[in-house]
Amino acid sequence: MTAYIMRRLLQLIPVLIGMTIITFAIVHLIPGNPAQTILGETASQEAIADLEENMGLNEPYPVQYGFYITDLMQGDLGTSLRTKSEISSEIWPRLAATLELTFFAMVFAIFIGVNAGIISAWKQNSWFDFLAMMFALVGVSMPVFWLALMEQLVFAQELGWLPAFGRELSGDPIAPITHFYVLDSLIHLDFPRALTVLKHLILPSIALGTIPMAIIARMTRSSMLEVMQSDYIRTVRAKGSGQFLVIYKHALKNATIPVLTVIGLQTGVLLGGAILTETIFSWPGIGRYVFEAINYRDYPVIQSGILVIAFFFVIINLIVDILYTYIDPRIKY
Amino acid sequence: MSDIVLELKDLHTHFFTDSGEVPAVDGVSLTVNKGEVVGIVGESGCGKSVTSLSVMQLVPNPPGRIVGGEINFKDENLVNASNKRMKQIRGNEIAMIFQEPMTSLDPLFKIGNQMVEGIRLHEKVSKQEARNRSIELLKLVGIPRADEVIDDYPHQLSGGMRQRVMIAMSMACNPELLIADEPTTALDVTIQAQILDLMRNLNKEKDTAIMLITHDLGVVAEICDRVVVMYAGQVIEEGTTREILKAPNHPYTKGLIRSLPNMKQKEQKLYSIPGTVPKPKMGRIGCRFAPRCEFAFDRCFQEDPALYQLENGRSSRCFLNDKTEGSLTGNGETIVGN
Numbered sequence: 001m002t003a004y005i006m007r008r009l010l011q012l013i014p015v016l017i018g019m020t021i022i023t024f025a026i027v028h029l030i031p032g033n034p035a036q037t038i039l040g041e042t043a044s045q046e047a048i049a050d051l052e053e054n055m056g057l058n059e060p061y062p063v064q065y066g067f068y069i070t071d072l073m074q075g076d077l078g079t080s081l082r083t084k085s086e087i088s089s090e091i092w093p094r095l096a097a098t099l100e101l102t103f104f105a106m107v108f109a110i111f112i113g114v115n116a117g118i119i120s121a122w123k124q125n126s127w128f129d130f131l132a133m134m135f136a137l138v139g140v141s142m143p144v145f146w147l148a149l150m151e152q153l154v155f156a157q158e159l160g161w162l163p164a165f166g167r168e169l170s171g172d173p174i175a176p177i178t179h180f181y182v183l184d185s186l187i188h189l190d191f192p193r194a195l196t197v198l199k200h201l202i203l204p205s206i207a208l209g210t211i212p213m214a215i216i217a218r219m220t221r222s223s224m225l226e227v228m229q230s231d232y233i234r235t236v237r238a239k240g241s242g243q244f245l246v247i248y249k250h251a252l253k254n255a256t257i258p259v260l261t262v263i264g265l266q267t268g269v270l271l272g273g274a275i276l277t278e279t280i281f282s283w284p285g286i287g288r289y290v291f292e293a294i295n296y297r298d299y300p301v302i303q304s305g306i307l308v309i310a311f312f313f314v315i316i317n318l319i320v321d322i323l324y325t326y327i328d329p330r331i332k333y
Numbered sequence: 334m335s336d337i338v339l340e341l342k343d344l345h346t347h348f349f350t351d352s353g354e355v356p357a358v359d360g361v362s363l364t365v366n367k368g369e370v371v372g373i374v375g376e377s378g379c380g381k382s383v384t385s386l387s388v389m390q391l392v393p394n395p396p397g398r399i400v401g402g403e404i405n406f407k408d409e410n411l412v413n414a415s416n417k418r419m420k421q422i423r424g425n426e427i428a429m430i431f432q433e434p435m436t437s438l439d440p441l442f443k444i445g446n447q448m449v450e451g452i453r454l455h456e457k458v459s460k461q462e463a464r465n466r467s468i469e470l471l472k473l474v475g476i477p478r479a480d481e482v483i484d485d486y487p488h489q490l491s492g493g494m495r496q497r498v499m500i501a502m503s504m505a506c507n508p509e510l511l512i513a514d515e516p517t518t519a520l521d522v523t524i525q526a527q528i529l530d531l532m533r534n535l536n537k538e539k540d541t542a543i544m545l546i547t548h549d550l551g552v553v554a555e556i557c558d559r560v561v562v563m564y565a566g567q568v569i570e571e572g573t574t575r576e577i578l579k580a581p582n583h584p585y586t587k588g589l590i591r592s593l594p595n596m597k598q599k600e601q602k603l604y605s606i607p608g609t610v611p612k613p614k615m616g617r618i619g620c621r622f623a624p625r626c627e628f629a630f631d632r633c634f635q636e637d638p639a640l641y642q643l644e645n646g647r648s649s650r651c652f653l654n655d656k657t658e659g660s661l662t663g664n665g666e667t668i669v670g671n
Contacts, residue, residue, distance in 0.1 A: 231431060231437045232436060232438055232440070233439075234431065234437075235431065235437045235438065235439070237391055238389060238391060238424060238428070238429040239450065239502070240422070240424035240425055240451070240455060241420070250439050250441075253441050254440070327441065328440070329441065330486070330488050
């Protein structure tokens with residue numbers, strides 16, 4: 001197992017190098033002169049020449065890539081063109097905001113999705129199965145922004161139960177430590193604040209988690225149905241075990257692999273693709289950060305944002321791969 | 334013989350499919366006595382597996398359902414038994430092993446885990462006790478290094494070893510009846526012989542009755558005391574193994590035995606019964622085998638033959654046994670109507 005994990009970590013190296021080549025290429029694939037593009041059309045020749053000198057654009061590409069990698073290794077993601085501040089210090093709070101939101105969205109999606117899938121498979125063709133699968137179909141098809149707006153309308157505007165946007169109450173900012181606000185509030189032992197932060201998380205988590213929930217529910221159901229036809233499940237029944245043991249011990253574990261794959265992929269999608277949700281809920285996450293950077297043509301930020309999101313995507317898939325071998329002893333790489 | 338362990342009376346298990354009702358088991362009656370090995374023989378699709386699953390009430394429902402008859406296990410009719418009662422019986426009083434040892438064990442749990450689970454479902458023993466007993470059982474079924482194998486996963490064992498594990502698991506609670514659904518079909522011939530030996534030993538030592546489902550008359554000859562031949566969801570002949578193999582009565586059984594390869598036979602081509610097994614369907618009239626039978630006459634197509642009782646407790650579902658037909662073997666009398 002340890003050998004496998006080590007091997008898997010080593011395999012990460014070429015993947016990471018590939019990622020940096022692609023993000024490095026972004027700046028150079030922009031048609032025309034990058035310095036010109038960055039500075040805009042009205043820039044003077046001297047300014048462009050200065051910037052080219054500063055960015056090392058006069059060097060050959062391999063040398064430029066070498067500089068880029070060296071900077072990355074030192075944790076230097078460059079400077080934002082818009083705010084003129086270090087990207088590495090700007091990006092973490094936003095990444096933490098997105099990770100926190102993704103975590104709660106996936107907890108919601110997995111808990112509801114897996115259980116709905118199990119019960120649907122258990123009571124196949126029952127009214128529950130029918131309703132749950134219809135709900136899942138609606139969940140997959142529903143536009144996220146519409147769901148988000150409806151949530152705000154009903155639960156924030158009309159009922160006033162939950163805050164409509166932001167991560168915390170304005171005018172009372174938290175002193176961030178990890179930038180995971182739930183964690184930070186707990187570290188400060190500030191439980192009322194933790195509750196407030198959690199309340200802020202509910203609506204965006206549901207909006208973001210609905211599509212993964214629906215996909216997970218459908219995958220769990222079909223995977224469970226397939227497993228429940230198998231010979232070893234018949235053996236378990238023939239041993240005299242009840243439905244609960246059959247389903248939650250044997251069938252669920254055997255049905256987990258495809259579900260886990262979907263969970264991994266969906267988590268990755270949420271990390272990078274939460275721009276709509278983050279915009280509607282004014283969530284200061286990485287999706288919005290990159291989105292704004294695109295608007296301002298802030299190339300270093302776009303580059304770093306993509307790199308960081310891709311990095312987490314790879315890490316999540318690594319975790320999923322490791323979980324495979326933990327669940328299924330037959331899987332050896 | 335007395336001491337009946339299992340008695341099926343006119344059992345009907347039907348499948349309700351989109352294309353209609355299918356009587357997979359169509360009025361099967363048979364008995365298994367204490368300590369006896371009864372073979373149920375027939376071609377694929379004759380209803381022998383569904384019969385065995387019906388006893389355990391493991392027929393997939395939907396689409397399958399027991400629609401009539403009795404399954405008497407030691408004077409208790411299991412057709413009406415509650416789910417709770419069936420859970421007590423399965424694996425404890427009646428155990429079952431299956432055709433496919435490769436897929437019959439859960440691939441994600443260690444052998445020990447699966448055996449201990451089975452024992453602890455029925456007996457209040459500690460995990461350690463159950464584990465010790467599992468190791469003993471594995472030794473009993475001839476698994477070398479039993480104390481290591483118990484911590485193996487199924488994929489680390491061969492097919493024969495897995496079937497031994499299945500047998501060990503089935504014997505864990507000393508069942509009175511073991512249902513073996515083609516336990517040797519998927520195995521090599523040498524392993525087959527070992528598994529049959531093992532089952533016979535268990536039968537002798539623990540006095541466990543065995544209901545052995547097979548399509549292999551060689552297996553029957555090897556191990557069974559008595560044989561029940563099934564065709565298209567019905568019992569068509571029953572008797573002791575020796576008599577049935579030596580002097581089959583029903584034309585179908587005769588055909589089955591003729592199609593066995595014979596060492597003395599010089600012919601190149603093996604005999605086969607012409608035609609195929611009819612698909613079971615509702616409301617069929619006449620002998621099920623008549624369309625393939627070389628002895629068939631008009632009556633075979635117009636009436637359902639009863640199970641004619643012959644000497645020595647034998648029976649056969651063929652009009653040739655009807656005295657009024659004045660036939661070759663006309664010495665029977667009707668016992669079970671149809």
